[in-house]
Amino acid sequence: MPEGKIVKALSGFYYVLHDGQIIQCRGRGVFRKNKITPLVGDEVVFQAENDREGYIMEVRERKNELVRPPIANVDQAILVFSAVEPSFSTVLLDRFLVLVEYNHIKPLICITKMDLTNEDEKQAIIKYANQYRDIGYEVLITSSETEAGIDGLNPHIENKISVFAGQSGVGKSSLLNVLRPDLDLKTNKISTHLGRGKHTTRHVELISIGNGLIADTPGFSSLEFTSIEAEELAFCFPEIARESESCKFRACLHISEPKCAVKAAVESQGITHYRYQHYVDFLQEIKDRKPRY
Structure with missing residues (x-):
């Protein structure tokens, strides 16, 4: 039976990429019985009914999985944080880093919206970036508006499954639109009342960019340390x-x-x-x- 990778899950259907084609699949009842839920990123064995439809028969062993967002076999997490609007937060970044480290996923820190900073804010961000680099983290400083630093993302994306993560409103969709303009992903401005953005992404989907796959996700809806001792x-x-x-x-x-x-x-x-x-x-x-x- 053929094998493929789930690139989207929506309304009980799993969209499996196989030889450049997308096959719309349902899961066999045995998954519900065994309490297995296929996830985006899963390598699966499926049975094709025709060129476009089939059934998932087996989910291969995962190297990792995240609960929120629900995705498996992630190679790296691109942690997107804005320099301003909303303001850069080391405590929020460290919460993300702890969760990513705990799940054995390589993090890449990407700080956006540098075009909106004044000189003091810019210098503060550069100082933080260097401190995280000293720890051993890769840090990119970018702007979707001017496209400065965006090229630095490309080598990190090649041949990997990456998940974009960060609080809403920091510019994840804007970054993806620069990396692949034909996506035309919806973006929202920051709410001046709440100081944060509205969620614009509703489901998990793997998007092909170059030779890599990027998950544009609704974000980490839980940043609690429920499993860490x-x-x-x-x-x-x-x-x-x-x-x-x-x-x-x-x-x-x-x-x-x-x-x-x-x-x-x-x-x-x-x-x-x-x-x-x-x-x-x-x-x-x-x-x-x-x-x-």
């Missing part, structure tokens, strides 16, 4: 994970333990204070989480 959080902060190897105690949570190498690195500015503070806040959030039964 307290002992796992440090490994979602690469610089904290590196320093923690020198802690006196193996189970150190880097809060009040003696001879903690992480706290020493914060004191010596080897770890930025705001990143450590986000770690502390997230850890408390995880500890305060109500147990699930």
Whole structure:
């Protein structure tokens, strides 16, 4: 039986890409019985009824999956954040980075709307970008309006499944429109009352750009750390994970333990204070989480 990749899921139908053709498929009842839901990004085996329709018979093993947005086998997350309108937020970026790191997905930070910044705002963004680069993250600084820096995205997209993620209104659809103008994706201006954009994307779909596939998604509707345990959080902060190897105690949570190498690195500015503070806040959030039964 033929194999393909689900590139869109909508109203109970799964659109499978096979040899350049899209086959509209339904899932067999066995999936519901076994509580398996096919996801966009899944590699599947299907049975073709004709040139355009078929049934999904098997979902291949996934290397990862996200719940919100529902997508599987993601190679990288392009975290899109605006410099202004809405203002750049390190705490929100770090929430995204923790979730992406926890799911073993490579992040790429893309800061947009640089054309709207004044000189002070521009310098602040450059400083933040360099701090995240020092941690080891790739950071691109772009503008959809002037198309500055957009070319830097292309090498990262090639031969990968990428998910665009970020709060609404930061310019994800605008970036996609520059990368592939024929898409003409709907964009919305920022609400001046709420300071954020309206959702313009309603379903998950993989869009072909060059030799890569990009998921334009409704965004992460949940940024809660529902699955991460307290002992796992440090490994979602690469610089904290590196320093923690020198802690006196193996189970150190880097809060009040003696001879903690992480706290020493914060004191010596080897770890930025705001990143450590986000770690502390997230850890408390995880500890305060109500147990699930």
